Amino acid sequence: MQPRDLSAHVAYEAGRGVGEVARELGLDEETLIKLSSNENAFGPSPKAVEAVKAHAPMVHTYPKSSAADLRERLADRLSVDSGQIWLANGGDGALDYLSRAMLRPGEEVLVPTPGFAYYGMSARYHHGSVNEYPIEKADGFTQSVDGILEHYSDERIVYLTSPHNPTGSEVSVADVETIAEETAEETLVVIDEAYGEFSASPSAVPLVRERDDIAVIRTFSKAHGLAGLRLGYAVVSDAWADAYARVNTPFAASEIACRAGLAALDDASHVERTVETAAWAREYIYENLECQTWESAGNFVLCEVDNGSEITAAAQREGVIVRDTTSFGLPECIRITCGTREETKRAVEVLNGLL
Numbered sequence: 001m002q003p004r005d006l007s008a009h010v011a012y013e014a015g016r017g018v019g020e021v022a023r024e025l026g027l028d029e030e031t032l033i034k035l036s037s038n039e040n041a042f043g044p045s046p047k048a049v050e051a052v053k054a055h056a057p058m059v060h061t062y063p064k065s066s067a068a069d070l071r072e073r074l075a076d077r078l079s080v081d082s083g084q085i086w087l088a089n090g091g092d093g094a095l096d097y098l099s100r101a102m103l104r105p106g107e108e109v110l111v112p113t114p115g116f117a118y119y120g121m122s123a124r125y126h127h128g129s130v131n132e133y134p135i136e137k138a139d140g141f142t143q144s145v146d147g148i149l150e151h152y153s154d155e156r157i158v159y160l161t162s163p164h165n166p167t168g169s170e171v172s173v174a175d176v177e178t179i180a181e182e183t184a185e186e187t188l189v190v191i192d193e194a195y196g197e198f199s200a201s202p203s204a205v206p207l208v209r210e211r212d213d214i215a216v217i218r219t220f221s222k223a224h225g226l227a228g229l230r231l232g233y234a235v236v237s238d239a240w241a242d243a244y245a246r247v248n249t250p251f252a253a254s255e256i257a258c259r260a261g262l263a264a265l266d267d268a269s270h271v272e273r274t275v276e277t278a279a280w281a282r283e284y285i286y287e288n289l290e291c292q293t294w295e296s297a298g299n300f301v302l303c304e305v306d307n308g309s310e311i312t313a314a315a316q317r318e319g320v321i322v323r324d325t326t327s328f329g330l331p332e333c334i335r336i337t338c339g340t341r342e343e344t345k346r347a348v349e350v351l352n353g354l355l
């Protein structure tokens with residue numbers, strides 16, 4: 001007995017965990033600076049931590065009212081109906097739900113390269129196939145309507161990432177709308193705003209109120225610091241929002257995740273501090289790291305270092321973990337997550353010593 005042909009599938013390569021690296025290098029976990037997975041430098045909101053503790057005694061029940069409350073709360077904030085919020089096990093789970101709801105076997109999707117690996121993975125799991133559009137270093141990794149549409153051939157889903165991981169570039173709301181306008185009626189444009197909170201640009205969510213061919217992905221993993229809880233959502237059109245009931249894994253987001261999510265939404269100052277510090281760190285990296293960097297709207301900066309895997313390994317030996325972007329198709333680069341002021345300064349010092 002064997003699984004189906006999985007030869008086209010690849011394993012997701014996550015940034016390395018501190019525990020892993022500490023064990024391998026025989027270093028103390030506490031002294032490591034982990035800037036490889038775009039996690040929140042300040043940890044979760046203390047309010048979310050309280051909520052996790054407070055609701056621990058209730059985890060024998062299925063998450064019903066908490067999920068309903070969270071969908072309501074998010075819908076209120078975004079001025080959509082709660083049915084338009086598809087809660088999921090992380091933003092990745094929300095990508096899966098869109099694949100489940102949209103893809104017929106053999107249909108194609110269009111993904112950015114370099115880009116977030118999970119778009120293509122999710123499409124393949126759902127019996128789709130994957131085409132790519134390039135985001136070119138030669139163009140400063142800008143994302144242009146023409147550059148994307150040039151590669152479009154009636155795919156069922158077109159993925160846009162803004163701010164884009166790992167380059168940090170953005171797609172304007174006007175450009176998202178143009179792409180939706182220029183693509184077929186049966187093409188869904190998914191705009192992934194996993195790092196939306198870090199950007200000064202407006203969200204594409206208002207477009208979802210007017211059009212049925214755009215969906216927005218958001219997550220609690222980054223600005224809210226809840227990556228370990230796995231909580232994200234899609235904001236979808238009212239026209240087909242009810243498909244959620246047919247495609248979602250029952251109780252898609254856990255009781256604890258929903259409670260923590262509700263509490264995190266109430267902690268505006270945690271998000272504010274996170275976003276402000278990331279903005280400071282980006283500037284610090286552009287100004288002080290002795291190599292080419294690209295302007296980023298996320299909580300990370302892409303940097304050109306010649307040999308990403310060597311620099312990453314050398315920095316790790318000095319206790320600084322950054323992301324080698326070889327798996328993104330950029331072996332000459334690394335991606336540095338914005339840390340606290342202290343962590344960011346130390347990372348820049350270590351990297352400058354190696355460059």
Ligand SMILES: *Cc1c(COP(=O)(O)O)cnc(C)c1O
Binds near residue numbers: 091218
């Ligand atoms: C982190 C990230 C996500 C979502 O991650 P989850 O932890 O599953 O919420 C989605 N898209 C991009 C580009 C990301 O970097």
